[in-house]
Amino acid sequence: MERRVRGSVLNAYLKYIRVKWGEGGVKACLKDLGLTHDFKDGEYYHDEMRENVLRWLSRTKGREYSQDAGKYVVKNLGILAWxxxxxxxxxxxxxxxxxxxxxxxxxxxxxxxxxxxxxxxxxxxxxxxxxxxxxxxxxxxxxxxxxxxxxxxxxxxxxxxxxxxxxxxxxxx
The missing domain is CATH 3.90.1520.10 (H-NOX domain)
Known part of the structure; x- marks a missing residue:
């Protein structure tokens, strides 16, 4: 089975980065991952994208930010969070x-x-x-x-x- 995750989850991680480190943080993350754009909420992407965002957070900001990002995502993932x-x-x-x-x-x-x-x-x-x-x-x-x-x-x-x-x-x- 292919490991895929909805774009809304990936965008929530990017939003976390944007809130913590601004647009420059998002651009740095996307550049380091070789990406040029955000994700579409309703589409599915390879889970490696999520893993790579988490690795980037850990490598560039600190391990504790992976946990903080998970907390942010569950609190801010659209209608479910509300x-x-x-x-x-x-x-x-x-x-x-x-x-x-x-x-x-x-x-x-x-x-x-x-x-x-x-x-x-x-x-x-x-x-x-x-x-x-x-x-x-x-x-x-x-x-x-x-x-x-x-x-x-x-x-x-x-x-x-x-x-x-x-x-x-x-x-x-």
Whole structure:
């Protein structure tokens, strides 16, 4: 299966760069990646583009910006980001696997809600680089913030480090 991601996700990462470092930051990123244009929201692109943007962030700005970018993307990804502000974390989590499959053509996401006040997100065949793992950690943290939920997020398994999947565990109040 081809690894593709919607242009809206790529544009959200570029918007993050624009907010943090201005138009010059976006131009530098695109130039370093050999690109001359932004992406079209409704079209799909090779996931390597997303990975390369995350690598660029880590290499030129610092590793912590991959996580910060993930948090920004989940908070600013169109109508979904607006709607999430009106739901609780439980509803958001239950819809997450379907929402994932609408913007990515690869991998699989499952959610384990079997423990009280604990959520385990499992991403199968999603992350290939450490910066992507950091970005998903940011996505989970951003989702907590958007739903005004207090909690802690940690990566408990990592495909990149040899586990069978990536897992992010959320303990919340």
């Amino acid at each position: 709607m999430v502000r009106f739901v609780n974390v439980q509803t958001l989590v239950e819809k997450f696997p379907q929402n994932y499959s609408e913007v990515y053509t690869f991998g699989k996401v499952t959610v384990d809600l079997s423990k009280d006040k604990v959520i385990a997100f499992r991403l199968y065949d999603v992350n290939r680089i450490e910066e992507s793992c950091l970005s998903w950690l940011g996505v989970c943290k951003g989702a907590l913030e958007m739903t005004n939920t207090k909690g802690d997020v940690r990566e408990t398994k990592c495909l990149v480090k040899g586990d069978q999947y990536c897992e992010f565990t959320v303990d919340y109040e």
